[in-house]
Amino acid sequence: MSILSVLVKAIVGGVAVVGFAALGTAGHPKRFAGLFAAAPSVALASLAMTVALKGPAATVPYAQGMLIGSAGMLAYCLLSLYLIDRLHALAGSILSWLAWLAVAGGLYLALER
Known part of the structure; x- marks a missing residue:
């Protein structure tokens, strides 16, 4: 570069x-x-x-990764709203992070070929 x-x-x-x-x-x-x-x-x-x-073709994998990561982030945010109030900050944050990992990782494995 x-x-x-x-x-x-x-x-x-x-x-x-x-x-x-x-x-x-x-x-x-x-x-x-x-x-x-x-x-x-x-x-x-x-x-x-x-x-x-x-060129535009080179951006496709980056854009796909950003979309997959944003789906995981959405899951994290929504779940943390619920879990942090009920399980306290540390446990709620850890479980929400695991949800991000499951959603983003699952989408990556399902969609990336």
Whole structure:
């Protein structure tokens, strides 16, 4: 990876972080601002640079991995809302993480050929 591609990736990522942070702070509650700022902007910057450097076909595995991971994250978030109140923070977090692993791992094994 050349210095120019790293520089462009940093600039694209920075602009995306600022954009998603603005989106996150515009909504309520404000606690989602960090979530909107970090993950989507880094993912979009990585995909944009992969398209620019390697072409659209090279982004397919990355995009598939992001979709599989997001399904696991959704399972984690929904389950942790329920479990942390009932089992306390540590046990609820561990079980929710295991749910993420089961969903993301199961989808990966089922869909990746």
